[in-house]
Amino acid sequence: MRRGPVAVVVRAWAGRAAALAAAVLIAVTFGWAPGVTQDESGPLFAAATALVVLQAAxxxxxxxxxAAVGIGLAAVALTLWPQPLVPSASLYERVGMGAFWFLPTLGAAVVGGYPRLMERRRSQAVxxxxxxxxxELAHDLHDFVAHDISGIVAQAQAARFVAGQNPEAAAGALERIERAGLAALASIDRAVHLLRDPGHEANCASLPGAAQLAELVRRFNENGRTRARIDISPGVEAALSREAAATVHRxxxxxxxxxxxxxxxxxxxxVALTRADEAVRLTVTNDSGRSRARTREHGGTGGLGRRGGIGGTGLLALTExxxxxxxxxxxxxxxxxxRLTVTLPATGDTA
Structure with missing residues (x-):
């Protein structure tokens, strides 16, 4: 939130003005007030009232x-200013007067401090x-763009391998590379829209969800030798909220x-997306039997990822x-x- 010129000036001088006014009030109170009667204490009372306003500012x-210096001195001044006006007061009466005149400082804290606290909380929330x-944008780029680029790399490797022997197969691989590249560009374009308009995601019907799982598997089958098969139970998509469906896709x-x-x-x-009681379950099972020898040779896992199947930062972030x-x-x-298993609560309409 941008501040106007008046607010900037007040911000710069409020604490100093409160400290200066408090020092003046204390000096006047103990230098002049001892000879002043209660009926003549109007100027001192007006000065104390103005000091409360400066405290609030x-x-x-x-x-x-x-603020700490100015408010502290002002609190001391407000507590002490009526003391010389009642020279015959007992200790308990002076303590009571001091406590009473400390209340304006608490009121100034509420009037001035509460809006400042709310503004600070709003800034922290922003x-x-x-x-x-x-x-979220980093996850989007990792999940979707990395997926498409890995498909492009796989197709480029296949095209290079068969280009000399089967040009028609290489042409098909180039077409799939083109489609994967366009999909990656669409993901980047979606991320740019989210950067420009934070509310775009809430209104963007094209964000991926459970309905696009079959298309995701189809594209996976185009980009490599491994074949995937998906089974989506009838009505299971209706049991997922929009956020849960997007998470399943990711x-x-x-x-x-x-x-x-x-x-x-x-x-x-x-791949299976099924309903289990009050939850929806996604399972991804990878039979890596043929790649075990290659895995042992290269020290990898041959599965969904490293370190127990959750490799890199992708699934770690999705786990959270x-x-x-x-x-x-x-x-x-x-x-x-x-096998990777995700269980999410069923929140949608299951009728």
Whole structure:
């Protein structure tokens, strides 16, 4: 939020003005007030009232260090200014007067400090939202663009291998490279739109969800020798919220990308999206039996990823996203078979 010139001036001088006024009030109180009766204390009362206004301004706008000095001196001045006017007061009466005249400082803290606190919280919320959006965009680029680029690399390698012997096969590979490149450009374009318009994602009907899982598997089958098969139970998509559907798509994208990277010779991939009680479950099973020898030779896993099946930062970040949605993501390995399982609560209409 941009501040006007008046607010800038007040911010710069509020704390100093409060400190200066407090010092003047204390000097006047103990230098002149002892000879003043209560009926003649109007100017002192007006000065104390003005000091409360300066306190509120310091609470609202002054930098912390200047605000602490100014408000502290002002609180002392407000507490002490009526003391010389009642020379015969007892200790308890003086303590009571001091406590009473400390209340305006608390009122100034509420009047000036509360809006400042709310503004600070709004600023923190804006920064947190921007940081969250940056993470979402980074995940989008990793999940979708990396998937398409890995397909481009696989097709380029295949085209180079068969170009001399079968030009027609190379031409088909080039067409698939073109489609993957266009898909990557579309993902980048979507990320740019999100940067320009934070509300674009909420209104963008083209964001991937459960309905695009079959298309994702079809594109995976075009870009390598490993074949994937998908089974989506009837009505399961209606049991997913839009956020959950997008998460399912992202997890599957990352899983298929890791299969292509770490198990290019795998026998096959089985994908299933099913309803389980009050949850929806996605399972991705990678039979890496044929790639085990290659895996041992290169020290890899031959599965969905490294370190227990969750490789790199992709699935690690998605694991946190799934947990935030009260779901679970875990992987298992059994005799050359890797399985990734995501369970999300069913929140949509299941009728």
């Amino acid at each position: 310091a609470f609202r706008w002054a930098p912390r260090r200047e 920064r947190a939202a921007r940081h969250s959006q940056q993470l 997890v599957l994208t990352e899983a298929l990308t890791n299969v292509r990277r770490h198990a290019p010779d795998a026998i096959g991939v089985e 996203r799934v947990r935030a949605m009260n779901g679970t993501l875990h992987t298992t390995r059994r005799e050359g078979t890797w």
